[in-house]
Amino acid sequence: MNQGGVEGGSYKPFTTSQIEMLHKASMKVFEEVGMEVHSQRALEIFFAAGAEVDFSTKRVRASEEWIMNLVKKAPSQVTLCGREEKNDLVLGGKRVYLGTGGTALNVLDIDTGIRRRTTLSDVRQTAKLVDALDNVHFFVLPVYPSELSKETVDINRFYAGISNTSKHVMGGVYSIEGVRKVIRMAEEIAGGKEALRKRPFISMITNIMSPLKMDGTYTDLMLEVIEAGIPLATPPAPIAGATSPVTLAGTLVQLNVEALSGLVLAQIVNPGTPVLYSVVPTTADMRTMGFLFGAVENGIMNAVCAQLAQYYDLPIYATAGVTESKLPDVQSGYEKMSTSMLAALAGANYIHDAVGLIESGLSVAYEQYVIDDEINGMVLRAVRGIEINEETLSLEVIKRVGPGGNYIADEQTYQYMRSEFFMPKVADRSPVTIWETNGAMDGREKARRIAKDILANHSPTPINQAIVELLKARNPELVTD
Amino acid sequence: MSNVLEELNQKVIEGKLEIVQELTRQAIAEGHDPEEIINQGLIMGMNVVGVRFKAGDMYVPEVLMCARAMSGGMEIVKPLLMGKEIVSAGKVLIGTVKGDLHDIGKNLVAMLLESVGFNVINLGTDITTEQFIQAIKEHKPDVLGLSALLTTTMLGMKDIIDQLVEEGMRDEIKVIIGGAPISQEFSDEIGADGFAPDGASATELCQKLLA
Numbered sequence: 001m002n003q004g005g006v007e008g009g010s011y012k013p014f015t016t017s018q019i020e021m022l023h024k025a026s027m028k029v030f031e032e033v034g035m036e037v038h039s040q041r042a043l044e045i046f047f048a049a050g051a052e053v054d055f056s057t058k059r060v061r062a063s064e065e066w067i068m069n070l071v072k073k074a075p076s077q078v079t080l081c082g083r084e085e086k087n088d089l090v091l092g093g094k095r096v097y098l099g100t101g102g103t104a105l106n107v108l109d110i111d112t113g114i115r116r117r118t119t120l121s122d123v124r125q126t127a128k129l130v131d132a133l134d135n136v137h138f139f140v141l142p143v144y145p146s147e148l149s150k151e152t153v154d155i156n157r158f159y160a161g162i163s164n165t166s167k168h169v170m171g172g173v174y175s176i177e178g179v180r181k182v183i184r185m186a187e188e189i190a191g192g193k194e195a196l197r198k199r200p201f202i203s204m205i206t207n208i209m210s211p212l213k214m215d216g217t218y219t220d221l222m223l224e225v226i227e228a229g230i231p232l233a234t235p236p237a238p239i240a241g242a243t244s245p246v247t248l249a250g251t252l253v254q255l256n257v258e259a260l261s262g263l264v265l266a267q268i269v270n271p272g273t274p275v276l277y278s279v280v281p282t283t284a285d286m287r288t289m290g291f292l293f294g295a296v297e298n299g300i301m302n303a304v305c306a307q308l309a310q311y312y313d314l315p316i317y318a319t320a321g322v323t324e325s326k327l328p329d330v331q332s333g334y335e336k337m338s339t340s341m342l343a344a345l346a347g348a349n350y351i352h353d354a355v356g357l358i359e360s361g362l363s364v365a366y367e368q369y370v371i372d373d374e375i376n377g378m379v380l381r382a383v384r385g386i387e388i389n390e391e392t393l394s395l396e397v398i399k400r401v402g403p404g405g406n407y408i409a410d411e412q413t414y415q416y417m418r419s420e421f422f423m424p425k426v427a428d429r430s431p432v433t434i435w436e437t438n439g440a441m442d443g444r445e446k447a448r449r450i451a452k453d454i455l456a457n458h459s460p461t462p463i464n465q466a467i468v469e470l471l472k473a474r475n476p477e478l479v480t481d
Numbered sequence: 482m483s484n485v486l487e488e489l490n491q492k493v494i495e496g497k498l499e500i501v502q503e504l505t506r507q508a509i510a511e512g513h514d515p516e517e518i519i520n521q522g523l524i525m526g527m528n529v530v531g532v533r534f535k536a537g538d539m540y541v542p543e544v545l546m547c548a549r550a551m552s553g554g555m556e557i558v559k560p561l562l563m564g565k566e567i568v569s570a571g572k573v574l575i576g577t578v579k580g581d582l583h584d585i586g587k588n589l590v591a592m593l594l595e596s597v598g599f600n601v602i603n604l605g606t607d608i609t610t611e612q613f614i615q616a617i618k619e620h621k622p623d624v625l626g627l628s629a630l631l632t633t634t635m636l637g638m639k640d641i642i643d644q645l646v647e648e649g650m651r652d653e654i655k656v657i658i659g660g661a662p663i664s665q666e667f668s669d670e671i672g673a674d675g676f677a678p679d680g681a682s683a684t685e686l687c688q689k690l691l692a
């Protein structure tokens with residue numbers, strides 16, 4: 001069962017008037033400080049659209065009215081499709097989905113537990129795992145294949161993902177030529193240019209650099225994706241105290257400016273193009289300035305960003321469920337749960353990074369995918385909340401059973417026993433003697449066994465063999481297994 | 482030690498720029514030797530900061546405030562040294578390699594190096610091999626520090642070291658490398674002199690290499 005799309009929104013760190021304070025402050029930054037844009041093309045596009053552009057300092061400033069007019073052109077709802085319709089994600093409003101994130105460099109080997117460099121095979125295997133996990137709704141390409149060069153990496157990463165899951169595949173991209181090849185490949189698989197635009201089962205990520213900077217190369221990549229009309233996330237990743245103000249409110253002001261910049265550029269170039277309000281709010285450990293992905297403050301900031309997206313009526317790409325821990329352990333459990341829970345309860349739509357990543361995003365672990373699937377299941381259950389109506393208030397049942405009776409075999413218990421509770425697969429709930437008989441396993445070992453079982457037995461819906469042959473013929477660099 | 486130098490120590494540790502400058506002037510007026518002011522007032526304070534930072538008791542922003550206070554004092558004493566060079570711990574040329582825009586870690590390393598007395602030239606990000614070589618010829622640093630955060634850019638470090646060998650410059654300079662994907666094995670593989678996993682170890686590594 002794909003439980004994605006449950007409505008969140010019960011956790012609201014800010015009131016509407018506080019959200020407006022953030023908005024107003026961001027608009028002042030747009031007007032008085034602006035963004036530094038290192039792509040000549042983008043500068044010209046901003047200028048032609050009426051922003052105030054200083055070409056010598058590469059600074060783009062704009063008024064609230066100008067910004068908001070463009071924000072209004074962005075779609076309030078973006079559907080990221082799967083290769084199979086059952087996996088479609090309807091982003092917008094307060095609907096919540098969770099999935100993987102990248103781009104890690106190492107993996108804890110599933111057999112030895114030893115940390116090693118990732119390869120293309122890890123892209124395939126993680127995709128296959130995700131395909132089978134119910135509480136993982138999309139696949140952001142999670143690792144970098146260390147054996148591939150920048151020139152061949154884009155098409156191979158995407159192919160490894162697409163061919164091993166029919167869930168939506170999103171990924172970072174490394175070259176313009178790579179972007180073009182990936183889009184052409186996806187068009188072949190979709191059955192044509194139009195077919196892909198109608199049912200986009202891939203999307204891309206190009207970054208904005210905090211503080212307040214759009215890099216030349218990455219902005220040109222961004223423009224390429226915008227012009228192709230492929231769904232896009234343009235996340236900035238400010239680090240409070242390092243690349244944005246140390247106060248969380250100040251970081252949110254700056255982040256909002258950066259997030260809106262990518263979105264606004266997209267709407268100038270290709271009005272209505274599917275782009276997500278994208279955020280990666282982060283922090284640093286003030287003792288060392290080490291980067292933090294799993295801090296509770298990151299979770300609170302993501303929740304506020306969800307409120308901002310709702311205020312602008314935009315679908316949001318948010319970030320949660322990562323950890324600083326080097327292995328699946330207690331720390332990874334509580335860090336992941338706290339940030340994912342906060343973002344989801346706030347109604348963030350597309351919560352990425354929430355599956356598989358450890359070590360501040362530098363590594364992944366197969367068993368962590370299984371554990372995070374379970375965390376997400378709990379998170380989604382919390383988001384769903386408690387259904388309350390005449391029937392669930394159960395007055396009739398309470399009367400029927402009466403004092404001293406029991407509800408175990410009651411009609412209503414039978415009716416609700418599967419839908420009322422989240423049923424974990426990893427958590428051990430048995431008495432100690434049975435737990436001992438079963439091998440006295442901890443959660444990590446149990447999750448590892450589940451992962452191995454999926455990898456051995458699950459078969460994702462394949463891409464049509466004729467299309468695979470065609471792709472191989474067109475792209476000699478394509479590695480198909 | 483005299484009162485004013487002890488107080489100077491304390492105020493460097495507290496990171497109080499203006500007070501440090503005021504006390505430095507007072508120490509000069511009281512007739513203290515400039516070198517004594519530097520070594521026993523300013524640097525000794527900074528040494529304490531280093532120890533506390535390593536122990537996790539002081540935070541990075543505090544360390545930088547202390548370093549700023551110390552340099553504020555230095556600027557005032559420097560002209561009195563009458564041409565005598567202040568003993569710099571060494572000159573480090575640092576930059577992020579071609580194609581890579583990550584600069585937070587590299588800047589932090591630069592600031593921490595400065596805080597322990599290195600003279601640092603920070604080239605910025607996305608620096609080509611030619612730019613590094615050019616800058617080395619110009620500044621003649623003791624140490625070249627390379628930073629890379631991407632698997633797609635880390636090989637650029639090898640190109641730079643190879644170029645140093647090619648130009649016959651490799652023996653004149655120590656090369657240290659760092660960044661999230663970098664390991665000691667990689668450092669050995671490409672022939673660097675050392676790898677540092679974080680800012681504090683980068684300063685120790687430079688000190689060790691130049692000792």
Ligand code: B1M
Nearest residue numbers: 102103144172361582583584586626627631632659660680
């Ligand atoms: C000279 O001697 C020395 C000695 C020690 C040295 C040293 C030099 N240099 C560093 N050290 C060491 O000491 C420092 C201080 O303790 C330490 O430095 P660090 O830099 O490690 O630590 C800093 C204090 C804090 N850490 C950081 O600043 C890096 C944090 C992470 C999250 C990160 C950030 C912030 C950013 N990123 Co980027 N980013 C990630 C990082 C993930 C991570 N967990 O590391 C990483 C490195 N990024 C990644 C990626 C993929 C990318 N990023 C990109 C962009 C960005 C931002 C602009 C958003 C931002 C950088 C902002 C900036 N001004 O630097 C893109 C590339 C841009 C480019 N061409 O460089 C882009 C390609 C994303 C995309 N698809 O568009 C991943 C690399 C994966 C790979 N295969 O290589 C990544 C691991 C995140 C992830 N899991 O996806 C040590 O490494």
